[in-house]
Amino acid sequence: MAKREPIQLDAVIFGGGIAGLWTLDALVRSGRNAVLIERTALGAGQTIWSQGIIHGGLKYTLDGFLSGSAQAIRDMPTIWRECLAGQRKPDLSGAPVRSEQCWLWRTESLRSRVGMMGARVGLSTPVHTVDIRDRPDALKECPGTVARVEEQVIDPAGVLAVLCELYKQRLIHAPNDNPAHIEAVSGGAPTVSLQGDSVLFVPQVLIFAAGNGNAALRKSVGLDAMRMQVRELHMVLARGPLPELHGHCIDGKRTRVTITTAKHDGHTIWQIGGEIAERGVDMSPTDLIAHARDEVHAALPGVDLSGIEWATYRAPRAEGAMPSGKRPEDVTVLSEGAYITIWPTKLALAPRAAKMVVKAMPEAIAGPGIVPTDLSRPSIARPPWENATWGTA
Ligand SMILES: Cc1cc2nc3c(=O)[nH]c(=O)nc-3n(C[C@H](O)[C@H](O)[C@H](O)COP(=O)(O)OP(=O)(O)OC[C@H]3O[C@@H](n4cnc5c(N)ncnc54)[C@H](O)[C@@H]3O)c2cc1C
Numbered sequence: 001m002a003k004r005e006p007i008q009l010d011a012v013i014f015g016g017g018i019a020g021l022w023t024l025d026a027l028v029r030s031g032r033n034a035v036l037i038e039r040t041a042l043g044a045g046q047t048i049w050s051q052g053i054i055h056g057g058l059k060y061t062l063d064g065f066l067s068g069s070a071q072a073i074r075d076m077p078t079i080w081r082e083c084l085a086g087q088r089k090p091d092l093s094g095a096p097v098r099s100e101q102c103w104l105w106r107t108e109s110l111r112s113r114v115g116m117m118g119a120r121v122g123l124s125t126p127v128h129t130v131d132i133r134d135r136p137d138a139l140k141e142c143p144g145t146v147a148r149v150e151e152q153v154i155d156p157a158g159v160l161a162v163l164c165e166l167y168k169q170r171l172i173h174a175p176n177d178n179p180a181h182i183e184a185v186s187g188g189a190p191t192v193s194l195q196g197d198s199v200l201f202v203p204q205v206l207i208f209a210a211g212n213g214n215a216a217l218r219k220s221v222g223l224d225a226m227r228m229q230v231r232e233l234h235m236v237l238a239r240g241p242l243p244e245l246h247g248h249c250i251d252g253k254r255t256r257v258t259i260t261t262a263k264h265d266g267h268t269i270w271q272i273g274g275e276i277a278e279r280g281v282d283m284s285p286t287d288l289i290a291h292a293r294d295e296v297h298a299a300l301p302g303v304d305l306s307g308i309e310w311a312t313y314r315a316p317r318a319e320g321a322m323p324s325g326k327r328p329e330d331v332t333v334l335s336e337g338a339y340i341t342i343w344p345t346k347l348a349l350a351p352r353a354a355k356m357v358v359k360a361m362p363e364a365i366a367g368p369g370i371v372p373t374d375l376s377r378p379s380i381a382r383p384p385w386e387n388a389t390w391g392t393a
Contacts, residue, residue: 007371008367009035010365010366011205012205012206013036014208015038015208015214016037016160016164017046019209022090022350024170025163025167025354027354032364035172036171037173038173041381042160042163043156043157044381048156049315049384051260052153053153053258055348056125056151057074080351081152090163097153097155101152103248104149105142107249126149126150128149129147136245137243138300138302139245160381171377172194172375172377182217190221207340212316218339227334228318228343229322231317232281232314232315236288237312237385238270238309240308242268242270245259257275264386276288285312288312289312289393293305311385319343320334320345330352331345333357342356
């Protein structure tokens with residue numbers, strides 16, 4: 001391909017998960033000219049592995065206090081709800097919503113405190129204790145209080161598809177065998193070349209929104225790779241004649257299991273996380289499935305698990321590094337000269353991360369600039385159940 005004129009841009013984003021795509025939207029709407037480069041497929045990593053719960057902070061207030069995490073996230077359900085209803089940009093009204101609410105329930109019969117928590121700490125997602133007649137079938141035999149919390153559950157692939165459609169002209173696929181090459185220029189703007197040198201971008205800022213890939217990207221331009229931490233999860237999938245259920249089984253301050261439901265090829269699939277997935281990191285898939293079966297049975301005594309197929313998948317979470325190694329309470333956005341690095345910590349926090357990036361950006365100078373139309377475009381990552389190896393427990 002012949003050499004082209006360098007293309008001036010305000011930003012080049014690396015990584016097309018929820019953080020990169022939401023940031024692209026925020027930048028374009030703020031008048032910046034930006035493109036996004038994806039190495040594999042959009043959302044390949046945490047976004048496609050996620051359970052899609054748009055948390056409003058309730059699970060961070062189970063000890064009765066408004067933690068930093070709860071404060072950071074409490075406005076997110078409203079933002080997402082408005083976007084999903086097409087009342088706010090980005091317009092995500094084309095993305096299916098898996099559930100308008102999550103259920104919260106306990107395994108023991110003590111009166112649950114959760115119904116009071118949300119009101120006490122002033123979260124924006126109301127929590128309603130529900131009468132036994134109004135419970136979903138799966139929770140009819142649960143002995144403790146059952147509450148309904150207005151946290152939506154999205155379909156991550158559906159949201160990725162809508163954002164991809166909105167910005168397809170700005171999305172570029174640069175796979176490992178034909179990668180984008182960053183040239184860090186000391187004291188000046190970095191450059192990004194593609195397809196040999198046939199495409200050259202000269203952005204004001206490079207934005208690393210590559211999840212787990214951020215450490216390597218940072219290292220490649222001389223930034224500290226140790227600003228990232230990785231916390232593993234070993235998630236469980238169950239498939240079969242299961243009831244539709246979205247929610248958390250709470251035990252004291254612990255989220256014992258978190259279950260969300262997806263449909264694929266006529267199957268109902270449960271994605272099971274929470275404490276199971278944290279404990280499961282040191283377990284083999286066989287041991288984890290046996291443990292998950294016991295935990296789900298304890299949490300949902302009324303659900304028949306016979307004939308259910310099971311699978312597991314490992315899913316590392318990439319976050320800004322914390323001295324304690326625990327989950328950061330908020331998004332991490334590092335602005336270092338011509339580089340901005342983002343770890344949103346939660347999918348739900350992507351709008352907040354994007355807003356912080358826009359704030360950290362210099363004024364737009366690039367103008368509308370033309371992005372070549374003959375570059376290859378990334379596809380959308382496949383959900384974990386499409387690659388799973390299923391077996392009975
Ligand atoms: C099992 C699991 C369940 C979760 N459930 C929830 C939930 O219910 N609710 C919630 O709010 N959060 C949840 N989270 C957290 C949430 O998924 C993440 O915080 C969020 O998806 C991170 O998005 P991201 O865009 O930063 O990273 P990712 O989604 O990992 O995206 C990074 C992208 O960058 C690309 N990439 C990597 N390296 C490069 C490179 N060198 N060049 C170009 N591209 C590159 C990858 O292919 C990928 O597309 C969950 C996480 C996990 C693991």
